[in-house]
Amino acid sequence: MTAKDDILELPLLPGDLFGYESMLDAREWDLIRATRAFLAEHVAPVAEDCWAKAEFPFQIIEPMSKVGIIGLPYGLDGKPPAGQLLTGWLGLEISRVDPSIATFYGVHNGLAMGSIFQCGSKEQQDRWLPAMQRMELIGAFGLTEPDGGSDVAGGMRTTARRDGDHWVLNGAKRWIGNATFADLTIIWAKDEGDNQVKGFVVEKDTPGFVATKIERKLSLRTVQNADILLTDCRVDDDHRLANANSFRDTSRVLRTTRGGVTWSAVGCQIGAYEAAVAYAKERVQFGKPIGHFQLIQDLLARMLGNITASLGMAVRVAQLQQDGIFRDEQAALAKWYSTTRLRETAAWARELMGGNGILLDRDAVRFFADAEALYSYEGTAQMNALIVGRSITGKSAFV
The missing domain is CATH 1.10.540.10 (Acyl-CoA dehydrogenase/oxidase, N-terminal domain)
Structure with a gap:
């Protein structure tokens, strides 16, 4: 064989x-x-x-x-x-x-x-x-701020001040996944000396670093998101990422991971679709499994169409990344499109199950709720659309 x-x-x-x-x-x-x-x-x-x-x-x-x-x-x-x-x-x-x-x-x-x-x-x-x-050290990534999400590139308020062989960090970060238990958190801060964004590796027990779990979330609830407060947090100079000298370097990381969100969006769609197909085969109404009915098959076909289109885009993203020619507008379009289709697919899966669709043990509602976070993080749909629009027209529509 x-x-x-x-x-x-x-x-x-x-x-x-x-x-x-x-x-x-x-x-x-x-x-x-x-x-x-x-x-x-x-x-x-x-x-x-x-x-x-x-x-x-x-x-x-x-x-x-x-x-x-x-x-x-x-x-x-x-x-x-x-x-x-x-x-x-x-x-x-x-x-x-x-x-x-x-x-x-x-x-x-x-x-x-x-x-x-x-x-x-x-x-x-x-x-x-x-x-x-080896996962002996777990990492987190601190970019988003309480008052800075989409505009964090130009409006970052977290600061870094050089003090001899140390850097002093002050500010706040929000929605930082893994941060309640991470051993290392990458903190992005604006250098007071040259006004450029730089990256720092902050260990969890560093004085002045406090991570507090965000409660009452209704999406990605298993993820331990945190508010981070940095108060005269001192790190050695060897904890400053040597090749992170402006937000362009931050963007290089985000360009790669935005492609990863595309794959996660496809996976989330498939999870919702699998739950819907299983339910359609077992749920009996009017004397037969609901998968026999035209409206149910139409919903399943629509879901499969969304998955197929999103997966094709994800595969092309991987090829472009592999070839080293992946551009910002391509990352933005893939993230925007796949997560928009995800919202539709997850909603149709929940709809197909009727009242049972809101039960956690049916899985669809978990994917339905989690879709909202994927839709928003690593660039909202609107911000990614403007990145694509800028590449189309050559004109920036950002405020």
Whole structure:
């Protein structure tokens, strides 16, 4: 039996009507298998309860570290970097089971590790990335502020002041995933000396750094988002990311991870779709499963269309990233389109279930609620639309 035959014997992923998964090679499929096994054993059984209680399942960290999915894009341990298609597909697989865990994964593996990889010196990479790959250190990423979301590039209020061999950070960050328990948080702050944004690695026990959990969320409830307060928080100069010298460097990290949100949006759509298909086959009304009825099949077809279009865009994003020609407007369009379609798909899944669609044990409502966060973070739909519009017209419509 050839490797290709082995791939074709795997169960086809629901929602991948055009068979994009066949683009993965046999070695990559080994990792997909391992990831699905990890998710089935450790994540799926606790996803509903953790979401309901707004608690993070810390017991998944150790088994997750052993799957081999952390640090793949960075070529650590002398291994060649994983392809962008595999990296994106792993985000899809996690998100189709639990978008909250996919967000945890994306923040640690993408935003935090990615900041150190792209903006840190070789010494800084060697200092932190291996332990982060083993998940002995968990990372967070502090960019958004209480009064600065979409305009944080120009309106950042968190400041950094050089003081001898140290930097003194003051300000506040908001909606920072993982930050309540992260060992390292990448804090972006404006240097008072040159008015440029720089990045700093702040360890959790640093005096002047306080992270407080945001309560009463109704989306991605398992993610432990925090408000961060920085009060004369002093970090050594070797904690300043050596190659982060302006917001352009921050944007390099965001461009990559915005592509990752596209994959998470596809995974979340597939999770909602799978729940809807299962329900349509088992729910009986008027003497037959509702999947027999035209209106139900129409909803399922619409959902599959959204998934197929979004997945095709995600695959092309991976190819552009792999070739090193991925542009801001492409990242923006992919994020905007896939998350907009996600809202539709998740809403249709909930609608298909009628009253049962609001029950957490039916899964659809969890994807429905989580879609709202994916739609908003890493650039709102409107801001991403303006990035695309600027590329079309050559004119900026930003205020």
